Amino acid sequence: MSEALPTLAARIKGARRLTILTGAGVSAASGVPTFRGRDGLWRRYRPEDLATPDAFARDPRLVWEWYAWRRELIATCRPNAAHDVIAAWSRNPGCRVLTQNVDDLHLQAGTYELVRMHGSVWELSCWERCAPGTTPWRDTRVPMTNLPPRCPHCGCIARPAVVWFGEALRAQDVDAAVRATACDVFLTVGTSALVYPAAGLVHDARQQGAFTAEINLEDTPASAAVELALHGSAEQILPAIARLL
Ligand code: BJW
Numbered sequence: 139m140s141e142a143l144p145t146l147a148a149r150i151k152g153a154r155r156l157t158i159l160t161g162a163g164v165s166a167a168s169g170v171p172t173f174r175g176r177d178g179l180w181r182r183y184r185p186e187d188l189a190t191p192d193a194f195a196r197d198p199r200l201v202w203e204w205y206a207w208r209r210e211l212i213a214t215c216r217p218n219a220a221h222d223v224i225a226a227w228s229r230n231p232g233c234r235v236l237t238q239n240v241d242d243l244h245l246q247a248g249t250y251e252l253v254r255m256h257g258s259v260w261e262l263s264c265w266e267r268c269a270p271g272t273t274p275w276r277d278t279r280v281p282m283t284n285l286p287p288r289c290p291h292c293g294c295i296a297r298p299a300v301v302w303f304g305e306a307l308r309a310q311d312v313d314a315a316v317r318a319t320a321c322d323v324f325l326t327v328g329t330s331a332l333v334y335p336a337a338g339l340v341h342d343a344r345q346q347g348a349f350t351a352e353i354n355l356e357d358t359p360a361s362a363a364v365e366l367a368l369h370g371s372a373e374q375i376l377p378a379i380a381r382l383l
Pocket of ligand 1: 172239330358
């Protein structure tokens with residue numbers, strides 16, 4: 139670790155194009171539960187019961203109760219030191235931030251050039267895909283009453299504007315993420331590197347010649363593929379790197 143921090147800091151300092159991919163671990167210190175970690179959400183709930191279009195079709199109220207509960211929890215959370223460092227770096231030209239997180243804490247921290255690959259729990263869209271309702275709208279009500287909420291355009295059921303398993307990511311987000319793999323340094327932070335297409339980006343970046351690094355509490359499938367795998371918490375390591383720049 140002692141050598142690794144200055145090495146990564148020097149790479150970041152020398153990079154014209156820096157891309158950062160984040161996952162739930164970046165928000166863990168803010169109090170947002172991860173999915174697969176030690177108190178992760180998938181330890182208590184089955185993804186197929188709650189985070190698929192089939193689950194929503196079967197029981198929209200149940201799925202909405204889960205999202206309403208998560209929204210209440212996230213509403214009490216604030217960005218942590220990891221979000222703050224990433225937001226500061228994002229103001230440098232050539233820095234792009236890709237997040238799988240739906241909590242919007244990167245936005246709250248003031249991150250520029252942010253791609254929210256899996257959407258946001260604070261946005262809704264029309265389940266029936268009526269034309270105006272395919273553009274997500276913001277709804278930050280906490281607590282949510284009268285579940286499930288309705289589409290303001292057609293009156294049908296609304297859904298969380300997040301990407302569930304088996305659903306395609308928005309084309310513009312995939313395009314932006316793929317473009318961002320053409321970079322000098324690709325840093326993957328706080329993600330289990332299990333969920334595609336996000337998990338494939340670090341490999342694409344490396345193939346194009348980027349220096350790749352990972353920050354995580356533990357090894358992931360990406361660890362063996364990156365040049366530098368740093369074990370530790372994002373909220374400690376990122377500020378430590380920022381101090382070296
Ligand atoms: C810390 C820390 C600290 C803790 N500091 N670290 C290719 C191969 C295999 C499968 C597929 C494939 N392509 C597609 C698939 C299927 C599927 C998939 O990937 N399945 C795998 C699980 C096998 N992918 C999809 O279905 C995607 N869609 C798709 O590809 O569509 C194709 C298509 C095309 C055309 C038509 C139709 C379809 C969609 C994936 C959507 C994922 N959605 C979720 C839910 C979002 C909504 C919600 O939040 O409710 O996104 S699932 C969940 O996982 C959420 C997350 O964004 C995502 C990733 O999780 P993340 O962020 O990595 O969190 P964790 O908990 O897994 O890990 C946390 C990490 O942090 C851990 O490693 C900790 O150690 C670490 N950590 N504290 C640093 N303080």
